[in-house]
Amino acid sequence: MRRIGITGHSNLSETTAPLIADALHRVLAVLPDGPLVGVTCLARGADQLFARAVLDLGGSLEVVLPAHDYRDRKVKPDNAADFDELLGRAAVVDTLPFPESGREAYMAAGERVLAKVEAMIAVWDGGPSGGHGGTADVVEAARERGLPVTLVWPVGATRE
Template sequence: MDLTDETVPLVRAPLRELLAEYGDDLTGVSCIAAGADSLFAEEVTAMGGLVVVWDGTPPSGKGGGTADTVEQARQAGLPVDVVWPTGAARHG
């Protein structure tokens, strides 16, 4: 996991709260990568379902990353909920 140990509960709590608003009407898609994606997948699975855990880093230019996905969703007019609480950090 690329999130620091201290960041895991910081991200998990607001993610759980945000996803709870969707109740049973939730579909989740995740690449299940180490870190924020795996937390997202665990919480969506627990809820029974687009929300991003993203630190706001701009697109890398390689394509396919979270920043690219957020940019495309916003350009398409889709609402994007971003979870990245104050104090959250990645390793490295």
């Protein structure tokens, strides 16, 4: 079984999303044969593009929600249908015990993802995190654990 996690930017530009989706499909498609499990916090942007790629390739999803209020507080109305659809397709949903979403919950969710996987994909422009628990922090934590991290940031990719 291949258990792959994702960390990445949620604020991808409209023109970047298809570039990232294509790159994720390519990265996942060359993994060794065997069941594929994608572990994600299901944030908009990189996480949801990863989730779709995993499902497209016949894999299953495990979702780690950072807090009990995550959907109500952090999922924007224009992303709710996509979030709900992907959450409904998850084989496992692990909601952390935080009552409210915030930086501590996000880092804990990143750590939980790292604990469940054998490798990570980072959709990351190489910049610092915008706050504790951001992409750069999760990449650093993965590297400290000795997990392989595949960076995905195609030429021409931008953030909003």
